[in-house]
Amino acid sequence: MRLVRAHAYTHGMAEIAVDGLTKRFGTVVAVDHVTAAISWGELFAIVGPTGCGKTTFLRLIAGLIHPDSGEIRFDDEVVNRLSPAERRVRMVFQDFALYPHLKVFDARRYSNLGFPLKLRRMPAPRVKELVESITRRLRIGHNLFARRPGELSAGQKQKVAVGRALALPPRVLLMDEPLANLDPQSRLAARAEVKRLHNELGVTTIYVTHDLGEAFSLADRIAVMRDGQFVQIAAPRELQRNPANEFVAEFIRSFQELNRGLLEDR
Numbered sequence: 666m667r668l669v670r671a672h673a674y675t676h677g678m679a680e681i682a683v684d685g686l687t688k689r690f691g692t693v694v695a696v697d698h699v700t701a702a703i704s705w706g707e708l709f710a711i712v713g714p715t716g717c718g719k720t721t722f723l724r725l726i727a728g729l730i731h732p733d734s735g736e737i738r739f740d741d742e743v744v745n746r747l748s749p750a751e752r753r754v755r756m757v758f759q760d761f762a763l764y765p766h767l768k769v770f771d772a773r774r775y776s777n778l779g780f781p782l783k784l785r786r787m788p789a790p791r792v793k794e795l796v797e798s799i800t801r802r803l804r805i806g807h808n809l810f811a812r813r814p815g816e817l818s819a820g821q822k823q824k825v826a827v828g829r830a831l832a833l834p835p836r837v838l839l840m841d842e843p844l845a846n847l848d849p850q851s852r853l854a855a856r857a858e859v860k861r862l863h864n865e866l867g868v869t870t871i872y873v874t875h876d877l878g879e880a881f882s883l884a885d886r887i888a889v890m891r892d893g894q895f896v897q898i899a900a901p902r903e904l905q906r907n908p909a910n911e912f913v914a915e916f917i918r919s920f921q922e923l924n925r926g927l928l929e930d931r
């Protein structure tokens with residue numbers, strides 16, 4: 666998909682294209698010849714059952730692992746050999762991956778929110794400025810700064826993980842089931858936060874979830890993944906109206922039945 670080029674320069678965001686992307690682990694083909702393009706500023710969701718290759722796909726885009734074959738391009742530049750930092754990609758993990766021994770934020774020392782900035786040897790006032798800006802957006806109170814992850818709720822940890830990923834605006838934000846560890850109420854609130862943040866910042870985002878409801882409410886487009894392949898890429902409404910095959914139809918049906926069941930149980 667091609668959008669107006671100028672948009673990319675205005676916002677510094679990437680169009681991501683993958684071509685024949687393949688990753689094997691022994692005999693398992695975790696990502697199987699995937700070809701797709703993700704537009705600037707898009708929130709692109711990937712849904713599919715456990716083990717279908719979602720995390721592997723994200724890790725390939727991040728540069729944490731390398732493909733056996735195929736190409737990854739950001740704005741027509743092949744990034745296969747670039748490190749995650751060189752790609753300017755940030756990832757939010759399901760378990761948040763915070764540093765347990767570090768405070769949420771400390772302008773002078775290494776901290777969870779300041780880590781990537783400090784690593785770049787940014788001067789303390791600049792670190793403070795960037796962190797203050799993202800904590801304001803995320804509504805992370807100063808009262809949390811002195812705490813360590815063990816003293817935070819799951820929802821607060823999630824915000825810190827997102828804050829760390831966004832403190833220095835990335836070219837691409839990758840989120841791997843970022844809400845899966847939250848209780849249902851926090852999950853709905855956090856879902857709204859993700860949507861608001863994406864609307865405000867417009868960072869190109871790939872959002873992995875096995876929760877179709879999350880994908881329907883957040884995504885511009887959804888890729889349904891099965892056995893390492895994208896079996897359909899479509900806007901939420903289109904996916905519901907015209908499932909490409911029986912697998913997608915069944916995936917949607919089981920999600921709808923689960924939700925109906927939840928309501929009928931009351």
Ligand SMILES: Nc1ncnc2c1ncn2[C@@H]1O[C@H](COP(=O)(O)OP(=O)(O)O)[C@@H](O)[C@H]1O
Binds near residue numbers: 713719
């Ligand atoms: N580091 C690894 N070593 C061996 N097999 C792996 C590794 N990572 C993932 N796999 C396998 O690749 C497949 C896809 O895994 P994954 O990408 O984690 O799926 P998902 O995130 O959709 O649950 C699974 O069969 C999984 O067991």
Ligand SMILES: [Mg+2]
Binds near residue numbers: 719720721841
């Ligand atoms: Mg996974």
